[in-house]
Amino acid sequence: MIFMSQPSQHEPRPYTPGARLSGVRPSHYRGRGRGRGPRRRGRLPVIAAAAAVTAALAAGCSDSGTAARTSVPQVPAQQMIGATEGQLNLINWAGYAENGTTDKTVDWVTPFTRATGCKVNSKIADTSDSMVALMKTGKFDGVSASGDASLRLIYGGDVAPVNTSLLTNYPDIADYLKEQPYNSVNGQMYGVPHGYGANYLMYNREEVPQPPTSWNVVFEKNSPVAGNITVYDSPIYIADAALYLKTHRPDLKITDPYALSEDQFEAAVDLLRQQRPNISQFWHAYGDSVQAFTVKDTHAGTTWQVIANLAKAQKAPVETVLPVEGATGWSDTWMISSRAKNPNCMYRWMNWITTAKVQAQVAQWFGQAAANPKACRYTAKGFCAEYKVGDAAFYKKIAFWKTPVTNCGDDRGNTCVDYSRWSQAWAEIKG
Structure with a gap:
């Protein structure tokens, strides 16, 4: 999923890369957990979960029943x-539902309520x-x-299909974000795309004077x-290793870094075990990554554009x-x-959150590409170019996060390693 900038809700201020968190205290930075955040990704105060929610969280991570389910529960759209009912209860990444509390000039919730x-x-x-x-x-x-x-929410029956004909701004959403394996099943959308971004490789040019062209660094x-590498702290990071092996171990025949056979999964896990001694930082709060690169504790690793800025x-x-x-990436969906x-x-x-003006507000505040390219009419100069808004060719290079399930999505059938196994392996890798 993360990202705090400072545009006015009325007119965008001049866009200066790197200026977007100047008014936010470092203690407020959070990552996407996907931790886009981006996750985010930032993600503001961490949830103080009650015991019941903690138990549910454990189930959300490791419930093999949901993770292994191969059919989607029948829920009507x-x-x-x-x-309207008078209220709305949302779970969201920090920065996605701003009401002027964080910054009085950043508020798209109050106009929605009005x-x-x-x-x-x-x-x-x-x-x-x-x-x-x-x-x-x-x-x-x-x-x-x-x-x-x-996909965990879809296969768990926790979300309903979305009737996109009821969403007036849906036709304006970039086509390459629709009917994707991370937000739809069998051509049925389970939400509306919101924002997205790539997981870039960032490096300290003093420590790595020759610009790297590969994740081999x-x-x-x-x-x-070695010893100064930073990585994103989530089981989904296993896909980064799988994506690397897709190119460097063609014998594994990896086609989808999120749909891994036992052999492919073990190869990715082995690569991460090899990498583990070289890691100096696991991060999901992106402010931590900013600080580590600023004080030069880390020299290379996974990043988001907002962290670099x-x-x-x-x-x-x-x-x-x-x-x-290529790279992995994140694309968020309102479900x-x-x-x-x-x-x-x-x-x-x-409907509200996908209007062009609101998309522009969220994208600049959060630090992400807007799902609705018409937002570029309202963003500051240079913003959409930096975040590659509407650039289908660029985002074809990105393997967007997708929940690993047993259904491989191809002729292998239900033989792929599900998310519960990814979670277990990640805990073992970190130690």
Whole structure:
């Protein structure tokens, strides 16, 4: 999923890369857990979960029943938007539902409430696992799920299909974000795309004077930055290793870094075990990554564009690159609960949050590409070019996060390693 900038809700201020978190205290930085955050990704105060939610979180991470399920529960899609219910209960990444509290000039929630009568109650989650656990309680109407959570929610019956004909801005959403394996099943959308970004390779140019072109700088045992590597702290990071092996171990025949056979999965895990001694930082709070690069504790690793901007603003000698192997990435989707008590407000929210002006506000504040390219009419100069908004060719190089399930999505059938196994392996890798 993360990202705090400072545009006015009325007119965008001049866009200066790296300036977007200048008014936010470092203690407020959080990652996507997907931790886009981006995750985010930032992600503001961490959830203080009650015992029941903690138990649900454990189930969200390791429930093999949900992870291994091969059919989607039959949940009907809403057919019309009726009278609004007066309130809306959301789970979202910090920065996705701003009401002027963090920055009085950043507020797209209050105008929404005025326009619809729906009072927004926002619950911040700092990881995708937290989002899954909270959605299982049935207390929330919708969630801004990242791809490493969405299929768990779909196969778990926690979210309903979305009737996109009820979403007036849906035709404006970039086509390459629609009907993707992380937000749909069998051509049925389970939400509306919101924002997205790539997981770049960032490096300290003083420590790595020759710009790297491959992820080998972080994965090879004898890396010149061994001992000073930073990686994203989530089981979904296993896909980064699989994506690297897709190019460098063609004998494994990896086609999808999120749909791994036993042999492919073990190869990716082995690569991460090899990498482990060279890692100096696991991060999901992106402010931690900014700080590590700024004080030069880390020399290379996974990053988001907003982290690079912030580090550069603090005079860190860093650069980013999209390596030859491509990269993983995140694409967030607003999804409606299958038990939503305020479904009409939720549909109105999905319409509101995808309007061009609101998309521009969120993208600049959060530090991500807007799902609706028309947002570029309202963003500051240079923003959309930096975040590659609407650039289908660029994002074809990105393997967006997708929940690993047993259904491989091809002729291998239900033989792939599911998310519960990814979670177990990640815990063992970290030690």
